[in-house]
Amino acid sequence: MPVDEAAAEAPLLVAMEEDRAEAGEAAKEETLEEESAGGAGDGGAAAFEDKNPSSSSDSESDDEAAEGLQIETLETALAQNPMNYEAHVQYIQCLRKSGHVEKLRQARYAMNERFPLSPKMWQEWTKDEISLSAGLEALTEIEKLYDRGVQEYLSVPLWLDYINFFQEHDPSVSHCSPAGILKMRNLFERALTAAGLHIVEGNKIWEAFREFEQAILLTIDDNDNEEKAKQVQRIRALFHRQLSVPLVDLRSTLMDCKLWEGEQGNVNDIDSDFDGIPTNVITSYQKAIEMYNARKQYEDQLSDTDASDADKLQQFMNYLKFEESSGDPARVQILYERAVAEFPISSDLWLAYTTYLDRTLKVPNVLKSVYSRATRNCTWVGELWVRYLLSLERIHASEEELSAVFEQSLQNAFPSFKEYLDLFLTRVDGLRRRMSIVGAKEDGLDYALIRETFQRAVEYLSPQLVSCDDLLHLHKYWARLEANLGKDMVAARGVWESLLKKSGSLLEVWQSYIAMEIEMGHINEARFIYKRCYSKRFPGTGSEDICRSWLQFEREYGTLDDLDLAVKKVTPRLQELKIFKAQQESKMDMMLSSKKDGSVSTNTPQKRKMAKTSSDKQPPAKRKKDTAPKCMEASDVDQNKATGNANDTTLDKGEVATSLRTADSTATNEQAVGNSKSMESKPKFYNDQCTAFISNISLEANEKHLQRFFSDCGGVTAIRLLRDKFTGKSRGLAYVDFSDEGHLATAIAKNRQKLLGKKLSIARSDPKQSQKRSTTGGSSSKGRGQEAQFKSDHSRLVESSEGTVEERRGSTVKLMGKNTFAAPRAVARPLGWSKKEAKIDGETEIPKSNDEFRKMLLKK
Template identity: 60%
Template sequence: MPEAAAPSDSDSDSSDSDDEDDGAGGADELRIQALEQTLQAQPLDYETHVQYIQCLRKSGNIEKLRAAREEMNKYFPLTPKMWQEWAKDEITLRMSEESFGDIEKLYERGVQEYLSIKLWRDYLDFVEEHDPSVSQCTPSGLSKMRDLFERAITAGGLHVAEGSKLWSAYREYEMAILITITDGNDEEKAKQFQRIRTLFHRQLSVPLAEMESTLSEYKSWEAEQGNANDPSSNFDGVPSNVISAYKKANDMYNERKQYEDQLSDAGASEADKLQEFLKYLKFEESSGDPARVQVLYERAVSELPVSKDLWIGYTSYLDRSLKVPSVLRSVYYRATRNCTWVSELWVHYLLSLERIHSSEEELRGVFERAVQCSFATVQEYLNLYLTRVHSLRRRISDGLDFQLIRQTFTDAEEFLSPQLETKELLRLNAYWAKLELNLGKDPAAARGVWENTIKKSGSVLEVWQQYISMELEMGHLREARSLYKRCYSKRFAGSGSEDICHAWIRFEEEHGTLDDYDLAVKKVTPRLKELMVFKSQEEAKLEAYSLNDNSTADDSSQKRKASKMANKQQPAAKKRKENPPKSAKSSDVQGSKTQKVGETTREKVEASTEMKVDSDSRTGNTGSNEPKSSFYTDKCTVFVSNIDLKANEDDLRRFFSDIGGAIAIRLLKDKFTKKSRGLAYVDFSDNKHLEAALRKNKQKLLGKKVSIARSDPSKSKKSREAGPSSTGHDNLPQSGDDGAKAPGARPDKEVAKDDVKITGKNTFFAPRSVVKPLGWTTKDDKTDGGTGELKSNEEFRNLLLKK
């Protein structure tokens, strides 16, 4: 049986090619499906949109490709190149008289988004070639084409580098029309000659590249018409007014040539190009020609479409100088599509629309688009809502319903309150209550705003103060008095609790009856005493803490000696003499205080707080009896105060992370409660980082402005030698709390926990030789040669007889 014939080489090659095509097609299809899934999950992914369109162009699926481009353009503006590709694809795949209008609309949409000379040229060529009325030179077609050319000249005719291409295309079209005019129609020919001549004159008055070649072309054209007299002359046959305009334009071009040369550098980075555009724009603005400035801005945003600096500069210039409603709408619309994340553009957009008296529907639509964007901070959303409210307030006389303002405030409060700082939330609600009162004429609604604010920020003194102020402005004394009764016993930061008490007394003095005044005094007096007691206890607590730390540092060697004698029983008298009671020392220190409660200097705060961070917070070793080092050299250290009590070391580390160099953080904590005291030391590696840290003074950490100063060990040492001092606290008790029972606190007359308290004549069975007789003072010296030995009863008797 004969063998089967082997397939020919051509058949084999064809089979291999089909297999490769099938494999490539399958891979492309999988790629398209993967991109579709990505876009469903992330419709704002720009790069995925681009890749998806490229894959669809390769596959040739025109329906999907068209839908993909429309979807991308819904979220993003397309580049001029994308519009060119889209139009060419449509022309190639479905060009017909029916589809001409759709393709023309594509070009129209494209030239509206960015200035592109190439796209304009494609648009002009397409209409000239495919529009039957234009190609047949009907009157309507001629009019349409000339209008389109004029639009192109307006958009890009001042483009210094490429504008001459539009002028040349316009002249070529008119020259082609000249050829179609019959010889017998001299009048029409004369008109057409004049049109071409006028185009030459207009172009020669504009500073453009290749001006000399345009002048030569014009002279040649005039020579063809028999108007040249002296071919050797540079301006032979050129009217004097055109010569003057040409020279002026040429000088203008020479002034701009240096900027054009910089922009033509293909290897320049975007940052460098931005700087060159900004320099160029500054120069053009100084020349005072708004049209030239606008064209240069269009060139800039076309090359750098996501530069917020360019868009902000462009829109601001138009608001100041041009003020053409149609232009402003177009530019702001494109600016916010390119830089959706820039809240400043949205705010300016709303203000600009209000200036040109846009409708409420248009303003509301822009605002709703804006609040759906993603901004970096909650403050930006707040500014946007306030801009909207300001606009509604200004236009309330135009017949707007106050309910629009109320609804905007409601939306803002609901959206922003979980993220706003108390100060900003207070600003929003204060404005809301004011408008409810003044525009809405609804005091109950205004009170409702404040009551809602109190539910969220009732511990903030300013909330109550502004609420009370509103009631006083309305003359509602009873309501104001009721608010004082509600808030005088609350805990406020700093001296706020005392301030509100005194404010109530002043209110009753100025507005109330004697009974009202007496009632206020009756309520406020115990509260003020309670606050004073609590502050005194906090001061004593801090002072005892500082004394205990200093004593630990000074007597560490004594403690070590004592620990070695732990197993040896010592006589009571000897123990008492070697370890005299601390109560005398403590009382002397307390007796020397002369400053008011809560008043202190930074040096004293440093002196009382310059200690090592409690080892329990770092190592968890609470059972060690070994002496601990209490002081640091602080050679390259800052002292940070007014720290939020919720802040920890990680928060401080993040706060200084932008400057770097922080090598150690010592957050000072209460000895008894182990809670932060709002103070810290931060060590830095060198003075450079230290100086950078000092510049962060008064910046916010967890919403509070921290104070940062350089730690001065020499001052701290002097303060320690002079003795500890007091410092004020904001942790005030609520009304009804027993200040003496506050955790870790002691009454004023008490001393530190380890001190011995001796009252009356009770000597605790100590021998009389160690008890000071009546008449001794703390300044007297007492010498006792037998302090190290016990005395017998006979010796005691002799001592008494001697006295």
Template identity: 55%
Template structure:
């Protein structure tokens, strides 16, 4: 038994040398193994190589025993076994790898050739044919098909002897090859040529005396030529010349050297012209996808563009061939497999074809949950057996997906299929509901820890409870499902609502009421706690008695008050951001300024204050920043108070001087944008995000009502330089929270050039009239008039305009005369004469 094995290994080594003539390393190893020993040096070298290879084999075997999914280790192990010529181990290694991974076309080609060399007898033909069948079913590889066809013609006795059964077998195989790769643009012509050669060989075997048989065989060859010329393939013009030369050999008068279509049947000529147009439309795309120097990252988009073109052409056969070519080039592109499956389900709808494609997709990309889901649905459409579907489902669970939602989708697809099987009449005897319950339990056990508190887990248990009610008609089991969910995600409001809703739908009001009593004291996210309390009250209004409603109110009212107090406390705790800190420091400076005991701004000279402000802005320190904020505009109330003090005629002459000093230092910041028409809900973070594309924001000040603390719709935004400020002003008239903003550069110099002090909204309410010459107070004094002469209101923010200032777009109800410094008040008779004249 040992001698035949040694002879077989020697033949294997010699044939491997012939199969890989371009592999220098394999040639060297093979020659070293077969060369005669000339001395001790060569023997030592051979023994060292054998020892090294044996050690490598042991290492690879150990790696594969620990991790059978190591693709690279499988490849190295097979290559090393081919070098050493260990036939039995090589066969087992290939079988082990093919059980886990699809082998590449070249690996199938090598395997089939190795087995053909070792076992060339007729008894080995069926086994080698099975190898070829397995190879061509994995990928579209035209050279493998050609090897398969040549092997059958050379080694199958029935085909080789041209018996009726052998010819029929060969023709069926050729037709299968044409269906699989005959439309391949660049390589499909190889199958057509092999088919024609086979039929022409049969034609030569037909006796000339058999005129009918001869003519029938000639017509068969002619039909193959016509079919080839109607398909857009590379070198179509060369195929036309070959066809015309063949017609000349069989007595037809044609110009074999011309590419015109004279003498060819009109049907064949029309098909050829159409195929030639299709060929011209695809030449550029074929050149792009066929370039070997282009990286795969660029070739894959080119294939997808080619696929879109073929799909727009509307020929499903050509689209399928191109998809097969693409997945042969990119077998682990999950997007490509998904698009292929979608196209077949939508257009082709051939059960066996889609089933085969999905099986190959999950073998090539087992980590994509969507492909397994599609395979389960495909098996269900094909009415596969429960054992087959269960086997695929178990394989899918052994894969590693990128997210737990993919596992959930897989479980739900499996449960959907089981539910549909049980619902169909006649299937109740085949499947029991316990199968569905077991699938739900497995899904819950596996996913609950990872999907705790998510809507996905809630959806799973809600579906489970629904089936317990509808299919199993078991309310106790349905309650058990909800209770198990509450143990995992008891803080989910939706879980309690789903449980209560089930009891209400079933009319179990007492059970629903007990659930409300269990959960109304729980703290749910957001407004969930208030919602569950309100739901309980609404439930008692609709279904309960007066006593039940009073009891619910008694329980819920303290809880609602507690929640309201808690929410108010939470709202008072604001997160201090950069803008908030600047606003708080500004408010603090306002309060300190109003203290009568100390006023640092009044004690300093204008030049000193201006210098400190500039130094603080340059240094950028926190202390300097707070000082700048203290002397800039921080609130409209501060400006109002300052202007009221200026207008007070009872104050001393020294007071206006101090206020004028304050007026100068109040507008030292020259990089400030003034925003108006803000939505009251706008906060500091909204404004910061609004100017995020501009950048350079240093501080934000939102003006608020002194009494209510609510936003007045106005804000100042300080920028680091003029460039950022100009970019911010350019965003004028843009929208923020459904309101169109008004943004302008803050210009304090305008108030300095005015003839009188600036009166802000609300000043008129606090203006003193004690020095008025009119006792009634209806007529203003000359000093009051002079103070009001400089008022200028612009824009649309006139909601807080003093009552003696007319808003834009409105008219006064009664005219008010404008008096100068020397004008006297009019008497009643003068007013009467004015109205009579009008």
């Protein structure tokens, strides 16, 4: 703003320093009171400090340094993030306090470019500029500021400031020139249109308008009866207009009207409320009173200061629903403006407001204003930007304006890339519709705009950011427009070829490509695409589907030779797929059966352990009899445990002798059977040449869930879900074997995707590395290295081929030695030890052989 800086800054600086001076005076008075209340020594020191001028200057310099540091910090924050609303507000407050006029002005303009300012901020801005400015040029600039302020939010106080500013500072208005009077009347009418229907505060603008017209009446010469009569009629019309609007304290306005009519000599009956008022005005007044009474309950709810924001917003929505039912668009619009002024970042409120305007009040200027403010307040709502573009198209906005709004929308951060896709498609839709109109090319539209928009969309939206269906729809739309609107089949095919490079494993892409060629009548080109893709591997039954589709295509469009060629190509392929499917089913059946067998075998050791545990509770002599025989069946142990009879779990001496006599004859057979069982129970060792290791699996997931999850990858040969040895529950880990590297890579690419609500961790299995860890760690298990790494806390190690057993006791694993887990504790010590003898340090327990064990029992 071109002003003399030396003269302009002084009033504002003085105004800004008034608060500091008042604060300083208050502090000084406080200090004097403390001095008078304190002792002589304290008072003398305080007086000395007050008389020392350097103390006050030092404090002021410290304050200025702190303010300068805060300003620099805020400037850095805004340079890094210009969309930081709170930083903008604090920066303006600091600059206003410190008196940096030019920086303050630039900061306000910079903030208003990105955000709408609150009515209070506009009032502060205009007040500061008025104190700084003088002259007609400054008057024009301040007028522009007021115009911008009243357009952003509905604010009756800001409108009143606007009106008072012209009445005080505009010479044409203060001198009551015809131009000034016309200017003020136009401003009043704008204010009434914007806020005259405000039930609570609208009467302030009406009263200000009447006072202005009454002041004009006083300036008219008494001899100019004609002009005076016109002015009286203007004032009377204002009274009548206001009495027809439902406003608060409308009866007071009626009394003022009656009093004014009395001054004009038109009232005969003082006691009558309506004497001197026309009948039609009385009818309008009574109707306005009824309308106000119907809305009073909503206004009372909104005026409740104790209500929460959520309750107040809901009250606005109820009020709006009532106003919409009344069918007065002007009143509905005023209420929406009041609501968005209270809740400027409520996206639901802006969406409802714009929807109502699009449906009811189709005024171009109003629509542009509301959509512009909506998108500036809720920049992250993609639906508002889409509606903005559609609204501009409805009112036939120019290409420059549409392009500007579209580019502005892409600069915002949306919650998902779905919003960006909708914006690109909306832009393309608009260009297509306008280009389809005859003569649209004369407006500068060209198909190159559509192609450029599609290319930008593909760059924005990669296959990892949007769903395959959305990406396929985008390319299908693009290829169709290239062929039909752009008349360029080469470019249309190029669209599909570019997608095949990214998503060539999707059957839908090939099918859509073929469908386009068939639709355009290019049969040979469609046949060529079939020849390219019939041998490819697609997820699920896609490979079979494309083969059968080719045969159906040749039956409908091809010659007999074409059909024979297709059959010749497709038949071996279908046979190969059939064999492969059978192999897959066989492997799955074997895997399921092996798991069932594994679950049965894992229950047997548990039953034996239970039997041992129950026998531990018996006296020592019975324990020796119970544990000596090796041919006792697990079912007998379970039966004994169920009956709870201690005598059933013991053997007499005759049975022990018989069992011992047959021990040697059956030792060889038992050893052979034991070896065969150990071979059967030994876990299979997998090489994992082409295997994926999956972790963080939901405990509710099973093999079928994993099979469906990897169905789109194809090539699954086996699924091994790790389960707890005793409970049989899933441990959240699995191995999935694939037929080749390609399918494995596709499966690994699905890393971090969700299955039953949990993100899976998928990586290539590396058995060599895990085997090294197993060897160096001294693990006796010969199972999978990676599986051993993730043993759960409730699992137990199985018996190794060498016979070493790890027995879990509580939370610790205790190694008992070779084959000592089945030896009774009473005979586990070396012979010759008594109960009172202490164990010699360094000696270890030596387990008894079968012969020694037999002799010991026979002696007893």
